[in-house]
Amino acid sequence: MAENMSGAANVSQEREITPFERLMIVRNKNRPTIRDYIPLIFTDFFELHGDRFYGDDGAILGGIGRLEGTPVTVIAEVKGRDIYENKASNFAMPHPEGYRKALRLAHQAEKFHRPVICFIDTPGAFCGVEAEKRGQGEAIARSLAEFMTLKTPVISLVLGEGGSGGALALGVCDELAMLENASYSVISPRGFASILWKDPSKEEEACGIMRITSHDALSLGICEEIIPEPAGGAHNDPETTAENIAEFLVKTLNKKMAKDIDVLLNERYNKFRKIGEFME
Amino acid sequence: MLEDLFKMVTTRFNGDEKNEIKEFKCPRCQNGCGADELQKNMWVCPECGYHSRMNARDRIAITCDKGTFREYDKDMQTANPIDFPGYEEKIETMQEKTGLTEAVVTGECTIHGEPCIIGVMDSHFMMASMGSVVGEKITRAFERAAEKKLPLILFTASGGARMQEGLVSLMQMAKTSGAAARLSEAGVLYITVLTDPTTGGVTASFASLGDIIIAEPKVLVGFAGRRVIEGTIKQRLPEDFQSAEFLLENGFVDFICERKSIRRTIAHLIRLHRPPVKDNGAALADSSPADKSPAENKSKTSKEKTVSKENDENMGSNGNASNAGNANNASSANSAGKSDKSEGIFGAHKNKPGKGAGKNG
Numbered sequence: 001m002a003e004n005m006s007g008a009a010n011v012s013q014e015r016e017i018t019p020f021e022r023l024m025i026v027r028n029k030n031r032p033t034i035r036d037y038i039p040l041i042f043t044d045f046f047e048l049h050g051d052r053f054y055g056d057d058g059a060i061l062g063g064i065g066r067l068e069g070t071p072v073t074v075i076a077e078v079k080g081r082d083i084y085e086n087k088a089s090n091f092a093m094p095h096p097e098g099y100r101k102a103l104r105l106a107h108q109a110e111k112f113h114r115p116v117i118c119f120i121d122t123p124g125a126f127c128g129v130e131a132e133k134r135g136q137g138e139a140i141a142r143s144l145a146e147f148m149t150l151k152t153p154v155i156s157l158v159l160g161e162g163g164s165g166g167a168l169a170l171g172v173c174d175e176l177a178m179l180e181n182a183s184y185s186v187i188s189p190r191g192f193a194s195i196l197w198k199d200p201s202k203e204e205e206a207c208g209i210m211r212i213t214s215h216d217a218l219s220l221g222i223c224e225e226i227i228p229e230p231a232g233g234a235h236n237d238p239e240t241t242a243e244n245i246a247e248f249l250v251k252t253l254n255k256k257m258a259k260d261i262d263v264l265l266n267e268r269y270n271k272f273r274k275i276g277e278f279m280e
Numbered sequence: 281m282l283e284d285l286f287k288m289v290t291t292r293f294n295g296d297e298k299n300e301i302k303e304f305k306c307p308r309c310q311n312g313c314g315a316d317e318l319q320k321n322m323w324v325c326p327e328c329g330y331h332s333r334m335n336a337r338d339r340i341a342i343t344c345d346k347g348t349f350r351e352y353d354k355d356m357q358t359a360n361p362i363d364f365p366g367y368e369e370k371i372e373t374m375q376e377k378t379g380l381t382e383a384v385v386t387g388e389c390t391i392h393g394e395p396c397i398i399g400v401m402d403s404h405f406m407m408a409s410m411g412s413v414v415g416e417k418i419t420r421a422f423e424r425a426a427e428k429k430l431p432l433i434l435f436t437a438s439g440g441a442r443m444q445e446g447l448v449s450l451m452q453m454a455k456t457s458g459a460a461a462r463l464s465e466a467g468v469l470y471i472t473v474l475t476d477p478t479t480g481g482v483t484a485s486f487a488s489l490g491d492i493i494i495a496e497p498k499v500l501v502g503f504a505g506r507r508v509i510e511g512t513i514k515q516r517l518p519e520d521f522q523s524a525e526f527l528l529e530n531g532f533v534d535f536i537c538e539r540k541s542i543r544r545t546i547a548h549l550i551r552l553h554r555p556p557v558k559d560n561g562a563a564l565a566d567s568s569p570a571d572k573s574p575a576e577n578k579s580k581t582s583k584e585k586t587v588s589k590e591n592d593e594n595m596g597s598n599g600n601a602s603n604a605g606n607a608n609n610a611s612s613a614n615s616a617g618k619s620d621k622s623e624g625i626f627g628a629h630k631n632k633p634g635k636g637a638g639k640n641g
């Protein structure tokens with residue numbers, strides 16, 4: 001028997017909320033998005049656009065700002081707060097040019113020795129004809145490979161839904177945190193139910209067995225920290241949630257930036273290398 | 281995605297449950313043929329050229345030099361990381377049905393005398409979805425290739441991530457891609473051969489990261505499931521959507537290669553990546569005149585770009601490298617090092633994807 005099952009410390013006071021209820025909290029239309037958090041967490045923020053090949057994907061936002069004075073690169077999946085924002089951000093479902101923009105900005109950060117902070121908030125990468133034509137699979141694969149060897153600290157944080165490869169593309173990092181009610185899953189609960197039981201409406205049942213909560217990710221050794229949300233969810237107090245996020249980021253970045261880059265890269269590789277359970 | 285794929289494989293074979301094909305009915309042209317005939321033709325439909333799904337054992341037999349394959353991690357067994365109900369039973373059933381322990385077989389071999397590390401995914405085992413065992417075996421193959429400085433050849437096929445392992449299976453994408461990135465940094469050649477079907481999380485990880493990406497003709501390669509996309513756009517997609525030819529046209533594979541030529545093509549590519557031998561200026565000079573201008577390339581249709589050599593030594597070899605093949609192979613292996621030069625020339629005009637290769641037969 002090999003690997004993981006790291007200590008499930010940090011047990012929450014809200015253990016009794018079911019995974020499905022958490023999903024409903026995350027999907028609450030008042031849940032704060034990255035556009036709410038940026039002014040609360042960063043100063044001097046400049047948004048930067050485009051992948052320099054094809055276009056600019058509204059589903060992924062990128063830019064430079066300061067975190068307690070330190071310049072950082074911010075890359076984030078963008079949920080819309082209303083129908084107009086959602087149209088512009090394609091409901092946070094990126095196309096390949098979104099991932100390529102993210103990678104461009106990550107390499108720019110590497111060049112200028114800025115840490116990268118990724119915010120994950122997507123039901124998944126977009127599934128469509130144009131996305132396939134422009135190589136959705138290749139774009140995600142490239143992201144995974146190049147973030148793994150990126151010579152600057154990378155911190156990722158799941159704000160809401162972390163859906164599949166589209167989330168993981170921004171999730172190769174030195175440390176992963178999740179907001180308490182956030183989820184991270186290999187496939188949407190709906191997709192899971194429709195494959196397994198041929199019935200997409202059995203979403204709640206799927207949530208029960210998929211192990212998609214922040215606590216599950218922590219106990220599986222995939223996420224390192226759970227960031228507390230105010231009672232009832234982040235929408236009840238975005239300012240406090242933002243403070244909690246900023247506190248985690250400052251603490252973790254200080255830790256990671258103090259490390260020798262080779263040590264950091266080895267630790268990043270091993271963080272993923274050790275995930276998996278098998279017998280031999 | 282997975283459900284689409286399962287639907288496509290059923291009715292493909294009218295055989296017994298031991299995965300032995302008695303009679304083959306082609307899912308593309310509906311013509312039938314006997315198992316022997318299909319095997320002689322390397323599991324390519326004799327009528328329409330459909331490159332049917334092979335099992336790992338047969339793929340190794342037609343790819344590796346006879347008797348050279350040494351399997352890695354043979355006894356690695358699947359666990360149940362998220363305590364998924366019924367998963368152990370499912371794995372047991374698949375093991376009995378396929379004679380495999382998991383969906384990928386990895387090991388070391390020679391191909392036309394060229395030592396390399398090889399991995400073959402087998403879609404008959406849970407649609408070759410990637411869970412912990414697949415991820416770990418593939419990752420170890422990358423790490424061994426880096427350590428031994430041996431080229432890595434992966435034959436990919438997959439329905440995507442293994443749902444029954446939840447988030448743990450998703451992380452295998454990061455793990456394998458990270459290992460691929462390290463192999464790349466080590467300067468070692470990595471070739472992927474995309475076979476039917478390569479989809480989902482495997483397309484979105486190591487399958488798309490080869491230094492050279494080869495696809496078998498007409499195979500399905502994509503990220504999202506066809507039905508998912510059709511559901512989104514509310515219309516039917518063209519037949520060739522997500523085919524090897526579609527990928528070639530959009531710039532995501534280097535070339536398409538018929539099954540009978542893959543073995544030889546891999547050997548040539550490995551030789552082209554040998555560190556240059558002193559005093560071989562001629563070999564370098566020889567390889568360039570055959571190159572065509574990009575404009576010329578563009579005017580070719582994807583079909584014409586297909587590598588097609590009727591004379592490959594593996595034709596009619598019953599799935600094993602034939603005697604003729606081994607003889608060829610021995611002579612080219614002998615010439616290694618000493619006459620890289622002549623191999624360079626040989627490679628340049630005989631193995632040129634595109635340059636009228638189709639006419640040679």
Ligand SMILES: [Zn+2]
Binds near residue numbers: 306308310311325327
């Ligand atoms: Zn046929």
